[in-house]
Amino acid sequence: MILVTGATGNVGRHVVTQLLEAGEKVRAISRDPGTAGLPDGVEVLEGDLRRPETLPAALRDVDRAYLFPVHGALDDFLTAAGDEGVGRIVLLSSMAVNFEQTNDIARWHAECERSVRDSGLPWTFLRPGAFMANDLGWAGMIRHGGVVRAAYGDAASAPIDERDIAEVAVxxxxxxxxxxxxxTLTGPASLTQTDRVRILGEVLGRELRFEELTPERAREEMAAFMPAGVAEVLVRLLASASGTTAEIEPAFERITGRAGGTYARWVARRAADFR
Structure with missing residues (x-):
């Protein structure tokens, strides 16, 4: 039995689906199993990494687990996993841990990795960079006016399709x-924010435009729907990527034997979200 935590997330859903396609027995935990919307064939239990009392039942008869990085909430899970004889943990981490840990996001992921290492359980860490799915945050602006407003339009990244992260996890x-x-996992191409808006327009068949915001304005707008500290970190990361070319990591192609999915293919698959 394989347990998937974070099973309703961008990556976790695909981990569940791909494991079922591989013929594996899959269990998932969700705070609300009735609304999880997971495929037939997966056993869904009520569970939460922040509620330790739910974990022993979720881990019973589990030999491997995909672990979502809930900062500050992994130790109880890992203790219970050890008690139940779980033989492998695959942790979703972040590329941020590869660099100097000068921001909260990098420190949070480094602490999650440290918890898994210290547990003594066999582990694999997945360290993706930007998710293509992050750009779903632009969907409202694209549906209502076709103008994407953000700072540092020339900031480059190599975003990865969440299905490809799941494939490596599986x-x-x-x-x-x-x-x-x-x-360390990236997509197959370095793309600026303006590049991605252009590709979105081409695939959707619409005239889209990128509008440059000052860092201060971008920080204010982001802080309306996320913690101000996280908004600050994200704006600083964009600033550091401004005018650069993102490095393409070879791990995905080496592991799977194929190139990662392109941004255009991802947009075509998620086109309904932008319409």
């Missing part, structure tokens, strides 16, 4: 050869 869950590895 391989790490099923293949012993990935134990003890930490994989």
């Amino acid at each position: 391989r790490a869950l099923l293949d012993d050869g990935h134990v003890g590895e930490a994989y």
Whole structure:
């Protein structure tokens, strides 16, 4: 039995689906199983990494687990996993841990990795950079006016399709050869924010435009729907990527034997979200 935490998230949903397609027995935990919307064939239990009393039942008969990085809430899970004899943890981490940990996001993920290492359980870490799914945050602006407003339009990243992250997670869950590895994952191309708006317009068949905001204005607008500290970190990350070319990491292609999905293909798959 494989347990998937964060099963309703951008990556977790695909981990569940791909494991079922591989013929595995899958259990998922959700705070509200009735609204999880997971596929037939997965056992869905009520559970929450912040509610330790729900974990022993979720982990019973589990031999491998995909772990979503809930900062400050992993130790109880890992203790229960050890007690139940779980033999492998695949942790969704972040590329941010590769760099100097000068912001909260990097520190949070580094602390999650440290907790897993210290547990003594066999582990694999997945360290993706930007998710293509992050751009769903633009969907409202695209539906209502076609103007994407943000700071640092020339900030480059190599965003990765969330299905590709899930594919590596599934391989790490099923293949012993990935134990003890930490994989940095990117998409196949360096794209600025303005590049991505252009591709969105081409695939959607619409005239879209990027409007440059000052960092101060962007920070204010982001803080309306996320903690101000996180907005500050994200604006600083955009500033550091301004005028650069993002490095393309080879891990995904090396592990899977194929190139990662393109941004245009991702937009085509998610086109309904932008219409």
